Amino acid sequence: MISILSTQKKFWENAVDGYILTMTDNLESASDLVTLQTIEKEYFPHVKNVLKKHLFTGKKGQLFVLSAPKGKNDIIQFIFVGLGKQDGEPHVEREILRRGICSAVQIIKKHGLESAVIGLPYAKPLGISDAELVKQMAIAAIMSDYEFSTFKSDKKDKRWAGKLFIELGGKPAKELIQAVEEGVVIGQATSHARNWSDLPGNIMTPTELARQAHAVAKESKLKYTEFGREKALELGMGGFCCVDAGSDQDGKFVTLEYKTTTKNAPTIALVGKGISFDTGGISLKPSNSMTGMKFDMSGAAAVIATLGVIAKLKPKVNVIGITPIVENMPSGKAARQDDIVTFMNGKTAEIKSTDAEGRLILADALCYAEKFYKPDVILDIATLTGACQYSLGHFYSGLMTRDTKLAEQIAQTGLLTGDKVWLLPMDDDFKEAIRSDVADLSNTGSSAYSGSTVTASHFLENFVSKARWAHLDVANTACEVPGVNYLGKGATGVGVRLFVEFVMRFSV
Ligand code: BES
Ligand code: ZN
Ligand code: ZN
Numbered sequence: 001m002i003s004i005l006s007t008q009k010k011f012w013e014n015a016v017d018g019y020i021l022t023m024t025d026n027l028e029s030a031s032d033l034v035t036l037q038t039i040e041k042e043y044f045p046h047v048k049n050v051l052k053k054h055l056f057t058g059k060k061g062q063l064f065v066l067s068a069p070k071g072k073n074d075i076i077q078f079i080f081v082g083l084g085k086q087d088g089e090p091h092v093e094r095e096i097l098r099r100g101i102c103s104a105v106q107i108i109k110k111h112g113l114e115s116a117v118i119g120l121p122y123a124k125p126l127g128i129s130d131a132e133l134v135k136q137m138a139i140a141a142i143m144s145d146y147e148f149s150t151f152k153s154d155k156k157d158k159r160w161a162g163k164l165f166i167e168l169g170g171k172p173a174k175e176l177i178q179a180v181e182e183g184v185v186i187g188q189a190t191s192h193a194r195n196w197s198d199l200p201g202n203i204m205t206p207t208e209l210a211r212q213a214h215a216v217a218k219e220s221k222l223k224y225t226e227f228g229r230e231k232a233l234e235l236g237m238g239g240f241c242c243v244d245a246g247s248d249q250d251g252k253f254v255t256l257e258y259k260t261t262t263k264n265a266p267t268i269a270l271v272g273k274g275i276s277f278d279t280g281g282i283s284l285k286p287s288n289s290m291t292g293m294k295f296d297m298s299g300a301a302a303v304i305a306t307l308g309v310i311a312k313l314k315p316k317v318n319v320i321g322i323t324p325i326v327e328n329m330p331s332g333k334a335a336r337q338d339d340i341v342t343f344m345n346g347k348t349a350e351i352k353s354t355d356a357e358g359r360l361i362l363a364d365a366l367c368y369a370e371k372f373y374k375p376d377v378i379l380d381i382a383t384l385t386g387a388c389q390y391s392l393g394h395f396y397s398g399l400m401t402r403d404t405k406l407a408e409q410i411a412q413t414g415l416l417t418g419d420k421v422w423l424l425p426m427d428d429d430f431k432e433a434i435r436s437d438v439a440d441l442s443n444t445g446s447s448a449y450s451g452s453t454v455t456a457s458h459f460l461e462n463f464v465s466k467a468r469w470a471h472l473d474v475a476n477t478a479c480e481v482p483g484v485n486y487l488g489k490g491a492t493g494v495g496v497r498l499f500v501e502f503v504m505r506f507s508v
Pocket of ligand 3: 275278296355357358383
């Protein structure tokens with residue numbers, strides 16, 4: 001596993017095995033020239049020509065590794081990472097940097113380097129402060145190192161453990177050192193969330209995810225509560241209980257609470273869908289569509305991991321994490337199509353598909369959040385609809401809210417952190433889609449309306465009455481995002497970076 005540290009020494013004074021050099025297009029920026037001059041003086045007299053001969057010109061995405069002898073038995077590596085012209089939108093430039101960091105981390109990992117240093121790229125095109133920049137770099141480096149190899153016998157106990165130093169530009173303020181530390185905490189939390197999501201349904205059962213949440217609570221001194229079917233029935237959670245009914249695994253309704261010492265602080269509730277495995281239930285999914293349904297608890301994973309970070313960063317805002325965790329299974333006890341269920345707030349829904357189960361457990365969780373915590377803001381996160389990928393592809397999660405200010409805040413936080421969202425429309429015209437002839441609501445949108453990602457948000461809206469609320473559909477971003485090196489294969493930890501930053505910025 002990688003360790004990220006900050007260094008107050010000047011770049012070249014760090015005694016490391018690898019120097020990671022971020023370069024701009026044509027190797028012509030002032031910092032590129034200084035870097036190259038140093039290498040020319042100390043190691044390679046004609047380094048610029050060497051780079052050009054081997055077609056490294058600093059274009060975005062380019063990577064070049066040069067080795068020089070270190071003593072008699074070792075080498076030093078110079079890892080050149082191209083950032084391109086840096087004349088695009090700041091959030092695009094930051095994403096280029098994240099991917100460049102990942103390429104470099106992959107190299108130092110592959111070559112088993114014990115340590116490397118990376119300097120601060122010129123911050124201006126990136127549009128953020130140095131503190132924000134080092135934090136983002138630390139997060140990206142940790143995300144780049146994540147792998148799900150627990151069950152690969154040949155990789156067991158052979159995990160690489162190298163150090164990456166982030167050079168703080170010669171003027172190390174306390175703020176920068178702290179920013180690196182914060183980045184490490186956030187990065188590690190994304191790795192936890194990814195690992196929980198990557199673990200399959202036979203291991204990451206509701207009981208196991210609740211146990212993980214409990215461990216996070218214990219470590220970070222958060223208040224933890226958990227209850228199962230019996231109490232859920234008492235509370236009138238017809239949605240939670242109907243999804244839980246078919247499974248032999250006990251469903252767990254888990255809450256984590258962070259309380260600030262600041263008086264009269266606002267409260268944010270984060271609600272995450274935790275389906276440990278989604279077979280579809282009686283409305284059984286075709287086999288092909290069932291593969292990957294271990295990721296259906298990614299919303300809950302993001303919420304639990306976020307709360308762990310919040311407990312460490314201690315913002316001046318109360319944060320509640322609420323995660324209903326159940327397995328969606330067919331059986332003689334499972335809910336049927338045509339069943340009618342009553343939720344905690346008294347509303348009823350006709351079950352048209354037991355595969356639209358996420359909204360059923362979320363409905364009760366939203367009611368629970370409002371009833372017991374009276375939050376100012378509720379954000380929910382769920383791998384809710386397969387259609388989300390058809391609307392948005394895999395680089396933006398679906399955001400639904402009628403609160404334009406909240407939408408803007410979340411969108412901005414998405415651009416800052418790289419955990420991007422895109423606002424989908426919530427016009428009243430969609431309301432008709434979830435009308436039922438026999439109950440208050442139908443749990444699936446009528447096919448005449450299409451837009452199942454949006455109709456799902458209209459369903460959820462019925463369970464929030466007072467709080468400002470936004471819904472995130474991450475069915476398209478929680479796993480298997482193509483072409484983004486630091487997200488790798490499998491789970492992405494979507495939501496952790498976004499939620500942490502949203503909460504931190506919400507501080508009064
Ligand atoms: N967990 C799925 C959504 C999903 C699908 C996530 C593909 C990731 C990839 C969810 O519970 C579901 O089955 N949704 C249905 C809803 C439909 C029955 C209204 C869907 O999207 O098909
Ligand atoms: Zn489903
Ligand atoms: Zn599901």
